[in-house]
Amino acid sequence: MDIIKDLFGQKEKAPALTKDAFEKLPRHVGIIMDGNGRWAKQHKLGVALGHRQGVESLREIIRHTDDLGIGSLSIYAFSTENWNRSPEEVGALMQLILEFFASEIDELDEKNVRILILGEKDVFPPRQRETLIRAEERTADNTGLILNICLNYGSRAELTRAARLIAEDVAAGRLNADEVTEKTISDRLYTAGQPDVDLMIRTSGEMRLSNFLLWQCAYAEFLFPTVLWPDFTVADYDEALLAYGGRERRFGGRLK
Ligand code: IPE
Ligand code: IPE
Ligand code: MG
Helix, strand or coil: CHHHHHHCCCCCCCCCCCHHHCCCCCCEEEEECCCHHHHHHHCCCCHHHHHHHHHHHHHHHHHHHHHHCCCEEEEEEEECCHHHCCHHHHHHHHHHHHHHHHHHHHHHHHCCCEEEEECCCCCCCHHHHHHHHHHHHHHCCCCCCEEEEEEEECHHHHHHHHHHHHHHHHHCCCCCHHHCCHHHHHCCCCCCCCCCCCEEEEHHHCCCCCCCCCCCCCCCEEECCCCCHHHCCHHHHHHHHHHHHHCCCCCCCCCC
């Protein structure tokens, strides 16, 4: 096993930090889990194995987020633009969705994690759609970590949907146009009721949002570690959380 780890170039596992190690923790973390393709290429493996290894990172990161008592974690798993990839790659990702929920749902439910799927579920094949609906329903009353899994997610699609919902309310006389506020919009996003993203992490060194939580990231702190997602460890996560703690957030004001 250690040999395999060495081959895959994984770092020595540093012990995870506990809550007390942090001066300040974000209430909501967003993660763009990027770099699976490059990781697979580096290891001369097919891209599906890169995604599979990425799920291993995800498991640990979810667990640690829960241990630290962070309220919300949003993970970008599949974008509205990712349908443009080859049928083979999309198929491998669809298969991974089924496997992820089959292996994780019991533990997540047991840990009181509430799963929300951010994105339109109707476009998924029936088995995936049912799996996603079942995971949301099963964990709907859980009161611990909110795990926002962004699947077929695009921020523009989410905002367009919110605009449509508002238009419907206005047309039906449930809402006056002059009563539309920022809250009217945020209440109609998939993340309704959750705090904005405090910390956004994108692995693999790419420095863009790629249509991820545009509204919710309005005042987020950004970190772009160069490590590829399948190599991202709890120690890297702790490093990002510590860096977040050192950031000075002004929200347009002036600190005294
Ligand atoms: C991110 O890894 C995972 C998904 C988009 C599903 P990529 O597959 O985008 O990895 P790179 O960017 O090609 O390395
Ligand atoms: C964003 O990564 C989507 C996910 C991580 C799921 P991409 O790899 O698809 O984004 P671009 O194409 O590099 O912007
Ligand atoms: Mg990518």
